[in-house]
Amino acid sequence: AQSVTQPDIHITVSEGASLELRCNYSYGATPYLFWYVQSPGQGLQLLLKYFSGDTLVQGIKGFEAEFKRSQSSFNLRKPSVHWSDAAEYFCAVGTTNSGYALNFGKGTSLLVTP
Amino acid sequence: EAQVTQNPRYLITVTGKKLTVTCSQNMNHEYMSWYRQDPGLGLRQIYYSMNVEVTDKGDVPEGYKVSRKEKRNFPLILESPSPNQTSLYFCASSLDGYTDTQYFGPGTRLTVL
Numbered sequence: 001a002q003s004v005t006q007p008d009i010h011i012t013v014s015e016g017a018s019l020e021l022r023c024n025y026s027y028g029a030t031p032y033l034f035w036y037v038q039s040p041g042q043g044l045q046l047l048l049k050y051f052s053g054d055t056l057v058q059g060i061k062g063f064e065a066e067f068k069r070s071q072s073s074f075n076l077r078k079p080s081v082h083w084s085d086a087a088e089y090f091c092a093v094g095t096t097n098s099g100y101a102l103n104f105g106k107g108t109s110l111l112v113t114p
Numbered sequence: 115e116a117q118v119t120q121n122p123r124y125l126i127t128v129t130g131k132k133l134t135v136t137c138s139q140n141m142n143h144e145y146m147s148w149y150r151q152d153p154g155l156g157l158r159q160i161y162y163s164m165n166v167e168v169t170d171k172g173d174v175p176e177g178y179k180v181s182r183k184e185k186r187n188f189p190l191i192l193e194s195p196s197p198n199q200t201s202l203y204f205c206a207s208s209l210d211g212y213t214d215t216q217y218f219g220p221g222t223r224l225t226v227l
Contacts, residue, residue, distance in 0.1 A: 009154075032213055043118075043204055043218030044157075051213065090156060094212050101172050102147070102212040106156035 002027050004093045006105035013081050014113050021076040021108050023091030033074040034092040034102075035065055044090065050074065061085070086112045116141045118219035120205050126225045127195060135190045135222050137205030145208045146188035147172070147216070148180065150201040157204070163188055164211065195226045 005024045013019050025031055032051050036044040048059025055067040065076045074091060091105040118139045127133055139146065147162035149172075159172025163182040177199055179191040188207075192199060203222045208214040 006156075034212075043220055044206075044216075045218070046215045049213075049215075092157075092212075101159055101162060101170070102216075103159070103173065104149075104157040106154060 002093075002103065004091055004103050004105040006089075006091055006108050008108045009106070010109045010111065012111040012113060015083050016080050019076075019078045019081045019085070019110070021089050021091075021110070023074045023076065023105060025072050025074065025091075025093045027093060032094040033065075033067060034094075035059065035063070035074075035076045036090045036092060036104075037061075038088040038090065038107075040087070047076070047089075081110075081112055083112045083114070086110055116217070118205055118207055118217050120203075120219040120222050122222060123220065124223050126227065128227050129196055130194050133192050133195060133224075135192075135203060135205075135224070137188045137190065137219060138186050139188075139207040139217070140186065141207060141209075141217065142185065143207035143209050143217075144185070145211050145214070145216075146182065147206045147212075148178070148188070148190050149204045149206065150174065150199075151204060151221075152201050160190070160203075162212075195224075197226050200224060200226045 003026045034049045035047040038044045047063050048057050050057045050067045088107045088109050090107045094102045121136045148160040149157045151157050158174045161180040163169045205219040206216040208216045
């Protein structure tokens with residue numbers, strides 16, 4: 001069955017530390033991959049997306065993600081976290097097999113400590 | 115200002131009382147979608163629409179209806195709400211399918227008693 005897994009429900013990092021949020025997917029077809037962020041009480045905002053080409057993609061707010069086909073992963077990274085990055089992060093996957101339906105992971109809640 | 119609006123933002127209702135949550139976008143987007151967000155489950159897609167009069171089921175369509183009579187509007191209809199439909203609902207739109215950036219509305223918090 002097709003699925004998107006975010007193994008970490010909660011992550012706590014210190015301000016200024018590096019961050020990596022994990023995302024694994026299980027799809028037979030070539031995936032379209034996304035990371036969205038949801039600040040408290042807000043809707044979702046697209047951070048970055050990958051369809052093809054360079055496997056390292058840059059997004060907004062200093063985030064980047066790397067697509068690794070061999071590991072079926074699309075991990076999100078940031079070299080230095082700011083307190084304003086505290087939010088919920090969602091990985092999402094779509095494929096040409098799924099029509100135009102988009103599947104989200106369950107999310108990772110990021111807490112940033114001083 | 116480009117935006118997706120939803121109404122109402124908060125709604126408390128009772129089991130079986132039909133309700134409609136409206137969604138409207140002013141960006142001339144072709145694609146619109148409804149999601150529900152539940153703790154520990156993330157976002158799950160309910161329905162989506164590629165264009166006027168074209169709708170399709172997402173992961174959790176049971177108990178919901180949608181219509182797309184105009185490009186800008188995509189209402190979500192709960193004909194007989196039940197407590198398990200208590201959730202936070204988001205409408206989203208994009209220019210042409212999910213491969214384009216989806217713009218999300220502010221959410222509608224629904225409680226069904």
